[in-house]
Every structure is written in C-alpha cells, then in structure tokens.
Amino acid sequence: MMRRRTTLLASCTTLALALGATACGGGPVAAGGGGKSLSGQTITVAGVWSGSEQKNFQKVLDAFTAKTGAKTQFVSTGDNVSTVVGSKIEGGNAPDVVMVPQVGVLQQFAKEGWLKPLSKTTEQSVDTNYASVWKKYGSVGDTLYGLYFKAAHKSTVWYSPDALDQAGVKPPTTYDAMLKAGHTVSDSGLAAFSVAGQDGWTLTDWFENIYLSQAGPEKYDALAAHQLKWTDPTVVEALTTLGKLFKDKQLMAGGQKGALNTDFPGSVEKVFGPKPEAGMVYEGDFVAGVAKDQFGKKIGQDANFFPFPAVDGGKAPVVSGGDAAVVLKDGKNQKAAMTFLEYLATPEAAAVWAGAGGFLSPNKKLDLASYSDDIARETAKSLVAAGDSVRFDMSDQAPAAFGGTKGAGEWKILQDFLRDPSNPKATAAELEKAAAKAYQG
Template sequence: MRAQGHAIGRRRALAATLAVGLAAGTAAACGGGDDDGPEGGGVLKGQTVTVAAIWTGSNEGAKFKKVLDEFGERTGATVTYTPTGDNVAAYLGSKVDGKAPPDVAFLPQQGVLVEFAKKGWIRPLAADTQATVKQNFFKVWQELGSHDGRPYGVYFKAGSKSTVWYRKQAFTDAGITAPPATWADFLKTAGTLSDSGATPLSIGAADGWVLTDWFENVYLSVAGPDKYDRLSRHEIKYTDPTVKEALRRLAELWGRRNYLAGGANGALQTEFPASVPAVFGASPKAAMLPGADFVASEITSATKSKIGQDADFFPFPAVGAEPPVVGAGDVAVAMKDTRGAHELLKFLASADAARVWAEQGGFVSPNKSLDLAAYPDDVQRRIAKSVIDAGDDFRFDMSDLAPAAFGGTKGAGEWKILQDFLADPSDVDGTADKLEKAAAAAFK
C-alpha cells in the first residue's frame, strides 16, 4: 500500500499536525436544501455513523466537522469522526483486520479505491447515490470513483495542481502587466524577471513529487488527454516521442540555472515547504512557484503575504494546444453496507454538502452543480472554475495512478529520474530510457 508523495507533501505543507477527534452532535432533522441530499425527517435518529479521513486540526478538520454537523442535523444521526493519519490505506487495513472498519472512509488516492474494491473492503454506491453522482459530476469523476464498471466512490474534495503562484510585486517591478498564458510566454516572463534582477522560480525538488507534477502538466498539454491516459497505464512507452517532447520543454526552463533559486543544486536540496517562503517570505529569493491550489493555505500560514493582495496565481501555461488541468481528490467510500453509510454518501454527492465547506474556504469541489458564488473570494472561485471548466479533460495525478515503485517512492523510480534530469537536463533520450526501464519493472 502506498503513501503517495503528493499526499504526504500536501499534508506536511498544510500545518495540521495534531490528530484530533471530532464528533457531530445529535439533532432533529431540519430538512431543506437540494433535492439530491439525504432524506429528511430524522431518518437516522438513534443511529451512529462512523467516518475516517485524513483531515485534522483547526483548518481542514474543523471545516469538515461542519459538513458532518449538517448531515447530523438533517438526518438525526450521531456522526463520529476519527483521523487516519497520513497512511490512510494502512490505517484502514488495520481496521478491516480488526473487524472494525468505519461506515465511510475518505481515500486520497484512486489506486487505493481500486485496491480496496478488489479486496471486497468497500461497497458499491446505492442506486439513488449513483443517480446523484451522474447528475452532479462529470464522467471523469464517475470513472475515477469506479472499478470494473461498478461505482464505489463520491469525489467530495478535489485539488488542482495546474496553478503557478507568483509574487505580485516582483511582476510589477519587472514591468510584467499580464501573467503568461502559453509556454512561450512563460519562458519570456521568466527571462523578463531575470533581467530585472529577480530569480524566476522556486522549486522544492528535494520532494520528487514536485517534479512529477511539473512533468504531468507539461505532458498533458503536449500529448493530450488520451495519450496521458495511455501513458498512465503504461500502454505506451516512456520512450514515446510525446514523452521526449515534454522532457525537452522542461529542459528549456530547467536548463537555465540562473532561473532557479539556488540553481539546480539548491532546488534539489529544498523541500517543498521551504519553497513557499522562498517566494512569499520576508526575504524572497524567487518570484514564481508552480504548485497546487493548497499553496494558498501555506502562503497564509507560513508567511505574512495575503492572497490576492501580495500573492496570486495563473493557470499552468499551455505547452501544446490546450492548457492542462491536473489534480487529485479525496473520494468517499462505504466500508459497511449500512443505511447511515449510504445516506452520508448521497449527501456528500449533493451541492449542499459541498457548499458547507466551500463557504469556509480552503476547498475545491468537483461538483458541477455547486454555485461558484459559494466560494469566499475570487482566487478560490477561479481555481474551482478551472476544475469545473476542464470537464472530462481533467486528469488525475499520473504518479498516483502508477505503482508506488515507479511513481511514489523517495529516491527511486520517476522521482529520482526526474531529480537527475533537473540536475542535468541535457540527456532527453537517456532520461526517457531510464523512465521506461523503471516503469516496465513496476508495471509487471
């Protein structure tokens, strides 16, 4: 069972370090809301629904608690919540072994859903929940929540990895009036920043998942969604011309040593959390930071910069015909065949449930029925809109879909090969050969 790099990095970057227990109280159902939510009238009064997920602390954990509170108020259920820790799969596996799995669990990797479905640890969605999912989610999210054609999960929380965060003052000082939209513009912007005396990029390359995110964005834009899917399943080789083209494009930027804070060696010694204050801290070392939407939370918690005022983002630029939208998500599944589990999943598939967290901030929903006005500020609305606008062209983080030996192991596989490529981006063909050899061994 894998602990994916992006998930671990995300949890470390967000400062939620204390696992806390949360409990949603018992109350009479209040009714109202969307027609696609759970039945009202206290249908679960006297019943307890157990939930397990990774979210903790006063940020994510407290916000998720309000979602569970709303469910409890509508149904009369008592909801108990237990944080899993970073290794969700191992935690849930131990609960299955102890014959005490939660009613509902949230999985941060699609591969874990497939693994659990194969083992018979999760239950297919009820018919009414399937109908709600079909109404509110694009096909790509329905497929990500399925295995062998059977729907198991509801993607409640999404994340976009196709954002580039920048310090607004650095752009102003360099005379840059508009963020870049294409790769050519991105290179030009980097050059303009460099000429103005600012180092363009901060890269936390000590965490290999940071570099897989770079590759996935460039590859999706260069090759398109269909080839992205085929490469994610290793149906085409990493020696394919599209892979080499993506590596060449990365080399155009990574090969400019003065474009990287600390040069290549400095980047390779910088873990992701340290790359954020390198752009937005009191003594900035760079102007831009490609990273996921959760960077916003790290900016506000680790620096004095304010989102929208000091810091902003632009979509990852289009390298090919279309800009990429790559991301991840947390999927809710039923580990018990109880009414409480199925009612909660139906609620989580509704726009009402998404709205509860969206209004608090720090959240992106893949639910297309959620009104974007629910988000508390323009920056979060723009991020959420990019995920929804991508529709069925949204693609899940490729390294999360690969075997851990290739896509999720520190010092090995794709992580190590891309780190070596950042150190010396001159050998595109050799790097493609190394990627293919490692992928072929992992996908056996």
C-alpha cells in the same frame, strides 16, 4: 499530490435553489432526509486530513449530524491510507467510510474486495452534477465505488504581483512566454521560479502539466495506464521541455542544488515569505492556503495565480487530484454510510467546506458564491469549466511503488533528472524500467 492540505454556508436561498428547496432542512433530500432519520446511529470516517483540513471537514460532518441525527467520528490515517485501513479491517475495526486520496488506492481497495458499490441515489447525483470524468475515476470497471468530494486544481502558477510588476511582465499564456518572462524577472533581481525539488511529487506535477498539453489527453491516458511506454518519443519530448527549466540557472532559486534542498512549504516561502527569493512558484490551488495561513498574504492582492500555460501549441492543461469517499464492506453501519455519501454528493455538503475555505468541489451544481474568496471562485470555475478535459494526477493513478513513494520510482528519477537534465532519453528509459516493474507487481 499535496494530499494533506467567513461564513460556513451559503445563504439558505442559494442552497434551496441548488437543491430544489430542500437544502435548509425542509423536506427530505438525497442525504437521507430531514427528521433525524439516523438518530442513535454512528459512522466512522477515515481520511488523510489533519489540521485545518480536518477542522473544516468536521463542519461537513456536523452539518450531516444536524440533518440526520447520525453521530460521526473522524479518524486520521496519515499518508499511508492503504496500510492503515488494511490493518483496521484485519483487526475487525474497519471504518464505515474512507476518503481515498489516490485513484490507484481506490482501485486497490476494489480489487481487494473491500468496497461496496455506491447507491443508485449517489450514482444519479454523480451523473447529474459531475463531469463524466469524475465518475470514470471513481469507478472500477462499470461499478461506481468512489465519490469525489474534494478536488485540487494542479494547473496553477502562483506569483507575487509586486515581483511581476517590478519586472514589467504580465502573466504569460504559453510555456515559452513563461520562461521568457522568467528571464525578465531574473534580470530584475529575483529568481524566476522556486522549485520544490526535495519533494519528488512536485516534479511529477510539473511533468504531467507539460505532457498533457504537449502530447494531448489520449497519450496522457495511455501513459497513465502504462499502455504507452515511458520510452515513447512524447515522453522524451516532455522531459526535454522540462529540462529547459531545470538546466537554466537563471530561472530557479538556488539553481539545481537549491531546488533539491527545497520542500513544498519552503518553495512557497521563497516567493511569499519575509525574504523573497523568487517571483513565481508552480503548484496546485493549495499554495494559496500556505501563503495565507503561514505568511499572512491576502489572496488576490499579495498572491495571485495564472493558469499553467499551453505548451507548443497544445491546449492549456487542467490536471487535478482529489479525495474520493468510499464505503467499506466491513464497516459496521453501511446504511448510514451510504446515506452520508448521498449527502456528500449534494451541493449543500460542498457549500459547507467551500464557505470555510481551502476547498474545491468538482460538483458543477455548487453555487460559486458559496466560496469564501474570489480566487477560490476563479479556480473552482476553471476546474468545473474544464469538464471532461480534466485529467487526474498521473502519479496518483500509478501503483505507489512507481508514483507515490519517497526516494523511489518516478519521484526519485525526476529528482535525478533535476540534478542532471542532460539526457532526457536515458531518464525516460529509467522511468520505463521502474514503471514496468511496478505495474507488473
């Protein structure tokens, strides 16, 4: 999840090649054309971003203004997007565009009748520039409502090169080898992993990577839609695999108690902070931003990653998350809003944030040279290369009562499992009970 989380543009030549010689303000483009075609109009864009993410997204908004003349206003919603947007609609003050961080919320908005189907121009760009899985996650039924502009790569294990070098281990390619390497790291004086058990969403991400690799994409899709019960043997097997880590006191910094008292930023600090306690931390590509911004690490030198390894002979998983742009029916400027989404669907728009850092795009037409560092290029390349094998974060596809609420549902049950991983079958039963109630609701 982690939804909150130097050149600004690639060269004009690169963008012109990517966009058919229109990227740098020459002739009209899918974004609504040059010539300040939207001068005098204003669009309001709402999203969860704050801090550096909001600052970098503002650069995208400014680039759209420079191209079209339209003014933009960003409104930060905080994490509870659906509640904030719902209240704004009821108050007659709906934003024109919302950047939605969860598939489940996008589906909820569509079912409430809040969304406008995206334009044919945007849909054509998605068909041409994206793997079809991104269109699937942006659609409800056969209607495309959401354009995935910003993505996360949630199958990355981050490590201290010094810690692994000191232990004499290399990045592993299988889950068993990762645990074995962890024991070697532990023997050298550091715990293997820093686990952010205080934040339940990180535990869902651990489970999802194991499950996708071990059970395969078809079972993953069925479980995500609750067409497969959480009591299925594949779920019990994945929990058993995860439990091997949770019950091994050598592998986790501070053991189970320490993990349950560590939040996500704290888990990164335990690997990359001034007093390291562990050699590795699993989470998405956004770990790099924390390591760089808070602890001054040079990404690729002081902090690096390896892909989440394959489990029990399965394929290495690629789990993603992302923010989808949608247009609200009750917005005051739908035409300009549609033009903005046409712009977001271009490599030109993605290049603005890619150059600023802290961003991955699922747009396969974006030149990788647009990214600000080699590690971002590597993670972006991995995400795009995965194509239709990418699977969206399962908990983000679930109703919030099950997959997105602190102290409840999957988050709490997996925290309880971290505390006591002795009975995977009982944990699976608890997960099914909570899922059945949430999906029914």
